[in-house]
Amino acid sequence: MRSRSHDSTRADLSRPSRSVTQEGRDVSHKGYVKFESALQPVHEGLPDLLKDPEKARTIKDLYLVTWLENDPEDPRNWSPVWRWYLTLVSALAVISVAFASAVITGDFEGIEEEFQVGEVVTALSVSLMVCGFGLGPLVISPLSELYGRRPLWVIPTFLYLIFNIPCALAKNIQTLLICRFFCGIFASGPLTLAGSTISDIWDNNERGFAIALFAAAPYGGAALGPLVGGFIGVTVGWRWILWVNMIFAGVVFLFCLTIPETFAPVLLQKRAAKLRSKTGRDDIVTEQEIFRTSFADLITDTLVRPFGMLVTEPILLLMSLFIALIYGLLYAFFFSFPVVFGEDYGYNNGITGLMFCSVFIGLGIALCITPLLEKSYLKQAEKKGGRADPEDRLLGSMIGAPFVPIALFIFGWTSPPAVMPGGGNWVGPASAGIPFGFGMVVIYFSANAYLIDAFPNYVASALAAKTVVRSGAGAAMPLFMVQMFHGLGNGWAASLLGFVSVAMIPIPFLFYRYGRAIRARSKRATLI
Structure with missing residues (x-):
């Protein structure tokens, strides 16, 4: 008998992508069922052990451990208060590490003056940490499938905490940059595990707002960095x-x-x-004990396969580029805001950081909208017999996509010299953060869910590919953004980014229309 809380109409991130049974979803009165009754269809084919008839008979005589009915140890049966606490802690951890990536922009001038380096070298303190965000999950994700979530919540987060010390005490720019890179690698733990933890504790049809918080956290945390860092930098300097x-x-x-x-x-x-010890039976097992996956195999799933999928899967490639653009533009704002509000309007870093409040307004609007998008998806699932198409996830991306170029054109053409230098109203460029904050969150929420549903048996690989591409864009933008705004001027620099964003608008619409046909030709995407 299967519990209500484990029914599914979409890919379940709480399960390994190569699972061949319903372990973790089925329940029984005894706490274990015949292994054969729990088998489910898999796209990759059954493991070699099950292809051997003699071994298959032996394995199918085993008993697979399941949850009990309304099992209190099942994370999805924990109290709502406890699960919301864990959700908020997960989101707070993501906010914290995203905040760390951008907070240092609050006093770049102090770093440049103390170490006698230029803007590009100083910008590496952001870029290298964001690079770490992209590399860390390639190891942390498979480790969490082998050893569980908790060790990977604790150990990398502690190491990230420790590496902040040499950053603050750095005697030269090399020390600062190297330690920021390692901060990024270890800080990627929360970025990797938050979504998985939320999926562990919430049923698919309950996690709408929880996933919305997860989608908003990396962007909100990053936008909070310059706001806080600006005032600290003005007051006590970059080390503080x-x-x-x-x-x-x-x-x-x-x-x-x-x-x-x-x-x-x-x-x-x-x-x-515990059951083997209590009953004296050695035929009570879990799937992972039968089909042991080596760390090398998991690394292949998250390190080798993602790059192959980027080349062969147009859905993954274009959606990853779409997400990367949005993420990169956020970091572009971290470096273009000081040009506009610092150089042109003459504001200090603290006041410049306040301009990011507009991003939070847009983010707040998006948080109100994303649960409605989830409800719309569930209605589509109901209409289609309990399972919606992955393309039904794209509504948010289609809504949010036009807001990004709108924000960029507002930012560019309400800034000096389009308005009187130093005398124009700051409200125009500052307000650009509202449509951008809204667009980036609903796009990420929608696009991320689409990738998960389109590649349910390759979730780890698809998300790893997306993470690498996204982090690459976030790391690259700081290295040339100031020079671009100086060279092209505020209006045309923002417009160039706006034109690129306009070119990306058709992506979700095209996949909404042709996504099913593309998936039909794919070796890895699902047609269900």
């Missing part, structure tokens, strides 16, 4: 920016210590061991 960031990271680390294990396969392995 990093000390404050470490304090924030330390508080978040304490909260992370309260996150229990939520990964069903790991929890069921512990239960299987």
Whole structure:
């Protein structure tokens, strides 16, 4: 008998993509079922063990551990208060590390003056950390499938906390840059695990607002960085920016210590061991104990396969580029705002950081809209017999896509010299953050969900590919944005980015119309 809380109309991130049973979703009165009854169809084909008739008979005689009915140890049956607490802690951890990537922009001048380096070298303190965001998940994600979520919440977050110390004490620019890179690698733990943890504890039809928080957190945290860092930098300098960031990271680390294990396969392995000890039977097992996956195989899934999929899967490639553009534009704002509000309007870093409040307004609007998008998707699923098409996830991207170029054109052509230098109204360029904040969150929420639903058996690989491309864009933008705004002027520099954004608008519409046909030709996408 299967519990209501484990019914599914979409890919389930709480399960390994190569799962061949319904382990973690089925329930039974005894707590275990015949292995054969739990088998489910898999796109890659059954493991080699099941292809051998003799071995298959032996394996099918085993009993697979399941949850009990209304099992209190099942993370999806925990109390709503506890699950919302874990959701908020996960979101806070993502906000914290995203905040860290941009907070240092609050006093670039201090770093340049102390170490006698230029703008591009200083910008590497942001770019290298964002590079770490892209590389860390390639190892952290497979480790979390082997050892569970909790160790990967605690260990990388602690190491990230520690690496903030040499950043703040750096005696030269090399130390600062190297340690920021390692901060990014270890800080990618929350970025990798937050979505998985939310999927572990919430049923597919319950997690709409929780996923919306997860979608908004990396963008909101990054936008918060210049706001806070600007005032700290103006008051006490860049080193205290990093000390404050470490304090924030330390508080978040304490909260992370309260996150229990939520990964069903790991929890069921512990239960299987207890049942074997209690009953004296050695035929009670979990899927992971039968089909042991090596770390090397998991690395292949998250390190090698993603790049192959980028080349062969147009859906993954174009949606990753779409997400990367939005992420990169956020970091572009971190460097273009000081040009407009600092150089042209004469504001200090603190006041310039305040201009990012408009991004939070747009982000707040998006948080109100995303649950409605989830409801729309569930209605489509109901109309289509319980399972919607992956393309039904694209509504948010289609709504949000036009807002991004609109924001860029507003920003460029309400800034000096389009208005009187130093005398124009700051409200125009500042207000551009509202449509941008709205657009980036609904696009990410929608596009991320589309990739998950389009590649349910390759979720880890698809998300790894997206993460690498996204982080590459975020790392690249800081290295040339100031020079571009100086060279082209505010209006045309923002317009160039706007034109690129306009070129991206058709992507979700094209996949909404032709996505099913493209998936039909794919070796890895689902047609279900």
